[in-house]
Amino acid sequence: MTQPLSPPRDTAGKTPPAGRPAPWRSLPARADVRTLSLLGVLAALVVIGGVTRPDEFLDTRNLQLVLTQASVIGVVTVGMTFVITSGGIDLSVGAVxxxxxxxxxxxxxxxxGFAGVLLTAMLVGLGCGLVNGLLIAYGGMVPFIATLAMLASARGLALQITDGRTQIVTIDGVLDLGERDSYVLGVPPLVLVFALVTTVGWLLLNRxxxxxxxxxxxxxxxxxxxxxxxVRRQRLHLYLLSGLCCGIAAFLLIVLSGSGQNTNGNLYELDAIAAxxxxxxxxxxxxxxxxGSVLGVLIFTTITDIFALNNLQSDVQQIAKGAIIVTAVLVQRRTASTT
Structure with missing residues (x-):
C-alpha cells in the first residue's frame, strides 16, 4: 500500500505550521513586496519634488540630469551588489x-584618442580589482582591510599623477557624448550605458x-x-567584476565632467553600499x-536633487541618508529573524 506523502519539514525537522508558507516559498513574495515598497518610496519622492519645485524638478532637463548622475554611481553599485552578495565588501570603489x-x-x-581613454579606464579598474581579489581570495586577507588599503593607495596614486590639478579632456569624441545632440530619443548615452550594465548584471546574477x-x-x-x-576563484572574479564596473563608471564620469580629478568618486563606496x-x-x-540596488540608487539621487533644488544644506541630506540606511538594516534584520 502506498504511504501518503508527509508534509515538508524545515531545517530543524519540524513541520511548518498549517497556513504558514515555507520560508523558501515566501522569498519571491517578499522580493516583490520589497520592490513595490521601493517603487512607492521613489514615487513619493517624485511627488515631493513636484510639489516643492514643480517648474524645476519636473523639467525634462532636470530629470535627464538625475538619471545621468545616477548612471555613474549606479554602475559602481551593480559591481558592489555582486561583492556584497558573496559576503564581501569593497571600500575602494570610489578611489578606484x-x-x-x-x-x-x-x-x-x-x-x-577615444579608445585610449576608454580602455585605460577599464584596465585600471580591472587591475585594482585583480589586486583586491588576489589579496582576499589567495592572500587570506579580510575584505575590509584589503579594500581599505586599496582605497588609501589608489587615492594617493591619483593625487601623485595629477599633483592636485584638474586634467582637462580635449578629445571631441569623448566630450560629444555629454552633449544633447548625442541623446537617443531624449535619453543621454550615459543612461543607456547604465541600462546595459544593469541588464547584463541582472542576467548574470539571476540566470x-x-x-x-x-x-x-x-x-x-x-x-x-x-x-x-x-570559492577562491569565484571571489577573485567578483572583485575583477567590481573593478571593471569602477572603470566603466570612471569613463562615464570623464564624459560627464570633461576632466579627471583625484577627488572624483568621493564617498562612492558609502553610496554604493547604502543603495x-x-x-x-x-x-x-x-x-x-x-x-533593488538600481532603485536604491535612484532614490538617493532623487533625494540629492530635491535637497539641491530646495537649497537645503548637505548635512541635512546626509542625516536623511543615514536614517534611510539604518531603517533598511533594521528591516533586513526583522525579515531575517522571521525567515
Whole structure:
C-alpha cells in the first residue's frame, strides 16, 4: 500500500505550521513586496519634488540630469551588489574610480584618442580589482582591510599623477557624448550605458551559473566549497567584476565632467553600499538584487536633487541618508529573524 506523502519539514525537522508558507516559498513574495515598497518610496519622492519645485524638478532637463548622475554611481553599485552578495565588501570603489579617471585623462593617454581613454579606464579598474581579489581570495586577507588599503593607495596614486590639478579632456569624441545632440530619443548615452550594465548584471546574477555560485558562496562558503565550487576563484572574479564596473563608471564620469580629478568618486563606496542595502542585498551575503540596488540608487539621487533644488544644506541630506540606511538594516534584520 502506498504511504501518503508527509508534509515538508524545515531545517530543524519540524513541520511548518498549517497556513504558514515555507520560508523558501515566501522569498519571491517578499522580493516583490520589497520592490513595490521601493517603487512607492521613489514615487513619493517624485511627488515631493513636484510639489516643492514643480517648474524645476519636473523639467525634462532636470530629470535627464538625475538619471545621468545616477548612471555613474549606479554602475559602481551593480559591481558592489555582486561583492556584497558573496559576503564581501569593497571600500575602494570610489578611489578606484578616481585613479581610473585621472590615469585615463593624462596627456599621454589622450594621444591615443577615444579608445585610449576608454580602455585605460577599464584596465585600471580591472587591475585594482585583480589586486583586491588576489589579496582576499589567495592572500587570506579580510575584505575590509584589503579594500581599505586599496582605497588609501589608489587615492594617493591619483593625487601623485595629477599633483592636485584638474586634467582637462580635449578629445571631441569623448566630450560629444555629454552633449544633447548625442541623446537617443531624449535619453543621454550615459543612461543607456547604465541600462546595459544593469541588464547584463541582472542576467548574470539571476540566470547564470556564475550568479548561483555567487549566492552560494555568500550563503555558506564552506558548503559551497564542499559542493565543488572553487570559492577562491569565484571571489577573485567578483572583485575583477567590481573593478571593471569602477572603470566603466570612471569613463562615464570623464564624459560627464570633461576632466579627471583625484577627488572624483568621493564617498562612492558609502553610496554604493547604502543603495545595495536599501535595495534588499544582505550585508551578511547570500542574497542580492540588482533591481533593488538600481532603485536604491535612484532614490538617493532623487533625494540629492530635491535637497539641491530646495537649497537645503548637505548635512541635512546626509542625516536623511543615514536614517534611510539604518531603517533598511533594521528591516533586513526583522525579515531575517522571521525567515
Amino acid at each position: 574610480v578616481a585613479l581610473a579617471s585621472v590615469w585615463a585623462t593624462t596627456v599621454a593617454t589622450q594621444e591615443y 547564470t551559473t556564475f550568479g548561483r555560485r555567487t549566492v552560494a558562496v555568500g550563503g555558506n562558503a564552506e558548503a559551497a566549497r564542499l559542493a565543488g565550487i572553487d 545595495a542595502i536599501i535595495g534588499g542585498t544582505l550585508l551578511s551575503g547570500g542574497r542580492g538584487t540588482i533591481t
